[in-house]
Amino acid sequence: MLSKDKMSYPKLTEPRTVRVKFRKVGNLQYISHLDLQRTISRVLVRAGIPMWYTQGFNPHAKIVFGLPLSVGAESECEYLDLRIDRDMSCEEIKQRLNSVLTDELCVLDAYVAPKTVFADIVWAEYDIRIRAEGLTEALADEMQTYLTTSPLMMDKKSKSGIRQVDITTLTRSLRATVVDGELRIAAVLCVSGADYLNPEYLIRALRERFGIMPEDDVVSEYSILRTRVYLADGETEFN
Amino acid sequence: MRTETENKSTALGSTLLKSVSKPGRYAGGEYGQTLKDKTAVKARFAFAFPDSYEIGMSNLGMRILYGALNREDDIWCERVFTPWEDMQDKMRAHDLPLCALESGDPIGEFDFLGFTLQYEMCYTNVLNMLALSHIPLRAEARGENDPIVIGGGPCAYNPEPVAPFFDLFNIGEGEEMLPEIVRLYIKMKDEGRYTRADFLHEAAATISGVYVPSLYEVTYNEDGTVKAYTPLYDDIPKTVQKRIVKDLDKAYFPDEVVMPYIETVQDRITVEVGRGCIRGCRFCQAGMVYRPVREKTPAVIDCQARALFDRTGYEEMSLSSLSISDYTRVDELTDMLLSWTNDHMVSLSLPSLRADSFTRELMEKVSSIRNSTITFAPEAGSQRLRDVINKNLYEEDLMRAVNVAFEAGKNQVKLYFMQGHPTETDEDLAEIPALAHRVVSAYYQNPNRGKGGRPPQVTISVSPFIPKPFTPFQWEAQDSLEEMRRKQAYVGECVTDRKVKYNHHDAETCRIEAVLARGDRRLADALELGCREGFKFDAWSEYFNYEKWMSVFERTGIDPAFYANRAWGLDEVLPWDIIDCGVTKAFLKRERAKAYEAATTPNCREGCSGCGANKLGGERACCPKTK
Numbered sequence: 001m002l003s004k005d006k007m008s009y010p011k012l013t014e015p016r017t018v019r020v021k022f023r024k025v026g027n028l029q030y031i032s033h034l035d036l037q038r039t040i041s042r043v044l045v046r047a048g049i050p051m052w053y054t055q056g057f058n059p060h061a062k063i064v065f066g067l068p069l070s071v072g073a074e075s076e077c078e079y080l081d082l083r084i085d086r087d088m089s090c091e092e093i094k095q096r097l098n099s100v101l102t103d104e105l106c107v108l109d110a111y112v113a114p115k116t117v118f119a120d121i122v123w124a125e126y127d128i129r130i131r132a133e134g135l136t137e138a139l140a141d142e143m144q145t146y147l148t149t150s151p152l153m154m155d156k157k158s159k160s161g162i163r164q165v166d167i168t169t170l171t172r173s174l175r176a177t178v179v180d181g182e183l184r185i186a187a188v189l190c191v192s193g194a195d196y197l198n199p200e201y202l203i204r205a206l207r208e209r210f211g212i213m214p215e216d217d218v219v220s221e222y223s224i225l226r227t228r229v230y231l232a233d234g235e236t237e238f239n
Numbered sequence: 240m241r242t243e244t245e246n247k248s249t250a251l252g253s254t255l256l257k258s259v260s261k262p263g264r265y266a267g268g269e270y271g272q273t274l275k276d277k278t279a280v281k282a283r284f285a286f287a288f289p290d291s292y293e294i295g296m297s298n299l300g301m302r303i304l305y306g307a308l309n310r311e312d313d314i315w316c317e318r319v320f321t322p323w324e325d326m327q328d329k330m331r332a333h334d335l336p337l338c339a340l341e342s343g344d345p346i347g348e349f350d351f352l353g354f355t356l357q358y359e360m361c362y363t364n365v366l367n368m369l370a371l372s373h374i375p376l377r378a379e380a381r382g383e384n385d386p387i388v389i390g391g392g393p394c395a396y397n398p399e400p401v402a403p404f405f406d407l408f409n410i411g412e413g414e415e416m417l418p419e420i421v422r423l424y425i426k427m428k429d430e431g432r433y434t435r436a437d438f439l440h441e442a443a444a445t446i447s448g449v450y451v452p453s454l455y456e457v458t459y460n461e462d463g464t465v466k467a468y469t470p471l472y473d474d475i476p477k478t479v480q481k482r483i484v485k486d487l488d489k490a491y492f493p494d495e496v497v498m499p500y501i502e503t504v505q506d507r508i509t510v511e512v513g514r515g516c517i518r519g520c521r522f523c524q525a526g527m528v529y530r531p532v533r534e535k536t537p538a539v540i541d542c543q544a545r546a547l548f549d550r551t552g553y554e555e556m557s558l559s560s561l562s563i564s565d566y567t568r569v570d571e572l573t574d575m576l577l578s579w580t581n582d583h584m585v586s587l588s589l590p591s592l593r594a595d596s597f598t599r600e601l602m603e604k605v606s607s608i609r610n611s612t613i614t615f616a617p618e619a620g621s622q623r624l625r626d627v628i629n630k631n632l633y634e635e636d637l638m639r640a641v642n643v644a645f646e647a648g649k650n651q652v653k654l655y656f657m658q659g660h661p662t663e664t665d666e667d668l669a670e671i672p673a674l675a676h677r678v679v680s681a682y683y684q685n686p687n688r689g690k691g692g693r694p695p696q697v698t699i700s701v702s703p704f705i706p707k708p709f710t711p712f713q714w715e716a717q718d719s720l721e722e723m724r725r726k727q728a729y730v731g732e733c734v735t736d737r738k739v740k741y742n743h744h745d746a747e748t749c750r751i752e753a754v755l756a757r758g759d760r761r762l763a764d765a766l767e768l769g770c771r772e773g774f775k776f777d778a779w780s781e782y783f784n785y786e787k788w789m790s791v792f793e794r795t796g797i798d799p800a801f802y803a804n805r806a807w808g809l810d811e812v813l814p815w816d817i818i819d820c821g822v823t824k825a826f827l828k829r830e831r832a833k834a835y836e837a838a839t840t841p842n843c844r845e846g847c848s849g850c851g852a853n854k855l856g857g858e859r860a861c862c863p864k865t866k
């Protein structure tokens with residue numbers, strides 16, 4: 001049983017990089033990027049994935065994570081690359097991982113990594129939903145106009161401090177509608193380096209301008225789901 | 240596209256959860272948690288750890304009991320921890336009840352709420368959690384629909400200060416007793432003869448280890464000491480005997496492990512190798528109440544360790560025992576474990592090593608001791624005082640151990656001590672820094688010490704003595720607060736070498752701990768008042784407030800000195816006399832008398848000293864069998 005006999009698989013001459021696309025939703029949205037990294041390294045051990053270990057004094061498995069996802073946001077398109085040193089098929093890797101994961105954090109796809117790197121990802125599509133009192137189609141129109149009319153200046157935190165940013169310049173597209181009394185915003189936002197626009201900024205902008213969803217409100221709810229990630233052209237999906 | 244994740248019935252709106260610190264504490268959803276259909280089970284049990292998620296999830300006992308209950312198909316055990324202050328504030332502001340992690344259902348709807356009482360300073364969190372669950376604090380105020388509130392764990396050996404808040408206590412090891420209690424409840428419900436009162440009475444009368452405090456009347460003497468405990472019924476025990484699991488090899492071992500996503504205090508595999516300790520240090524409660532010493536066989540431990548590795552993926556493993564090097568087959572066990580742990584990059588650690596068993600071989604085997612710090616607990620600075628406390632450790636042993644460590648390249652030594660042991664003088668205290676100074680010199684005198692040229696660092700950490708129930712020192716007075724502080728300052732003045740770092744434990748906390756440790760039921764008033772005034776997380780220095788404690792004592796007519804600073808009479812009825820933990824009072828008195836003569840007692844393996852715990856039985860115990 002121990003580590004599910006990964007040792008019986010033939011050794012590869014060169015380590016192989018496998019790209020894993022995974023989901024992180026529900027309760028898992030509250031788990032930080034750092035905690036996710038720790039979790040994944042244990043998941044790989046309990047699934048018996050034949051990880052390639054770095055050589056040297058302090059050997060460790062090589063795992064590269066894609067974009068960070070903010071706490072409080074869910075995703076159907078997270079990525080990580082891992083390196084294996086034994087010939088285990090991608091399909092088996094997916095199955096093994098899913099046997100030690102829950103539905104809220106599970107592998108959607110695993111394949112030999114193509115040449116792309118995570119830094120190629122520039123845009124992400126989000127499905128934002130807000131359940132609150134008094135949402136109407138007219139209000140949705142007003143919100144859409146507000147969020148897409150330049151300039152919409154907001155204090156944006158980054159490593160180098162707080163600066164004023166026109167968030168509409170980091171928004172590729174945005175549409176707001178009301179379905180069943182629930183506000184839905186479909187937005188494509190920049191996720192590239194220092195221009196990364198956390199979708200929480202949209203929530204904050206709406207909170208400040210329209211007074212919906214006061215913080216620590218227990219009646220209204222909102223969710224943020226990342227659905228797709230794109231290359232710089234905003235059209236080609238990353239894989 | 241979008242997967243609608245099943246919405247827990249929790250009242251904690253997502254907006255709220257997004258606005259608190261570390262929301263992962265409240266999210267649940269961990270791999271390995273047990274989910275059941277609540278309409279299909281007959282009893283729901285909320286297992287509460289009265290501290291933060293990160294502390295509670297590191298507790299081995301909780302993991303065992305969670306599994307032991309959930310293995311029963313018709314019982315669903317869930318977890319609940321103390322919400323951090325920011326979350327508590329929001330829950331109160333919006334009138335949201337405390338909920339269990341798995342189902343998100345309010346605790347008040349459960350059949351049972353079981354608290355594990357690991358340290359006295361968690362008592363205010365217990366009350367706090369009851370209040371947040373909208374459950375009446377006092378057992379007598381609870382109705383038929385309130386959960387049965389159960390307490391267990393080490394503090395249940397003197398449950399009296401919190402007795403009025405509990406319906407029932409588990410005395411001793413719970414993995415068999417707890418399911419029996421719930422089974423009785425289910426049986427009485429099935430047979431249509433359940434009432435709260437009848438259930439508590441029947442549990443007390445028929446399940447060994449069950450203590451129902453409301454079924455005993457306590458009277459007091461005029462001087463404030465306890466006069467008597469009188470059972471209200473003839474069919475319940477006069478003293479409640481501790482329950483043990485006789486054969487640890489056959490003890491329930493959880494085959495599922497809940498894997499926390501957020502970092503906890505102990506993110507590693509913990510394998511239990513045995514229970515109890517052969518040593519008998521006279522201040523140590525764990526060393527007495529977990530007797531008799533029982534061991535698991537190496538093959539069983541190895542098999543459980545492998546299973547835990549497979550289920551967790553943790554790459555660090557620690558062997559749990561009060562004193563691991565006293566495990567009779569420690570070499571065989573470590574060889575067995577190392578035969579696979581190295582290949583799987585699992586590092587093995589052995590906490591609680593004694594200096595007299597610290598060898599080069601052991602150190603080379605076990606990686607955790609490959610880091611630069613080595614820790615020992617001489618507990619007293621002078622040999623005379625180490626004999627008083629029955630530490631059975633000589634300075635030569637310590638010096639040999641630190642030299643082994645220095646030769647292996649270590650340069651940091653951490654030494655734990657206590658101050659305020661019975662018969663202690665300032666000369667004894669001065670020996671604490673003196674010993675540390677001698678360790679520093681030993682480093683420089685060792686020609687084979689590790690290269691690298693870093694100077695040695697010796698940290699001495701000194702905590703005040705707390706008299707604990709069921710120890711030979713249970714009758715002793717704790718130093719007054721002023722005296723504790725004077726001694727702390729004195730030890731500090733005796734440190735003359737900058738390579739010696741001196742830490743001491745907070746005296747005020749230790750005083751409150753002493754009051755609670757030896758407390759009786761009258762303390763409940765103070766705890767209740769404290770709860771109403773917002774006491775919480777008293778084990779955390781940032782929340783503990785000594786003046787506030789003094790104030791609630793004063794307003795409820797409690798004299799803390801009566802409990803902490805009084806030398807108790809040997810013939811006094813003790814609040815914990817209602818409990819029989821196996822070790823007899825006669826033995827504790829003998830040990831106390833020997834302490835005053837600085838005479839040591841051999842460990843259980845060298846010879847039985849007749850403590851009485853062998854009457855409880857136990858496989859692979861070192862005790863003589865009783866007939």
Ligand code: SF4
Pocket residue numbers: 530531532842843844846847848849850851852853861862863
């Ligand atoms: S009965 Fe004897 S051997 Fe057993 S725990 Fe007590 S003193 Fe030790």
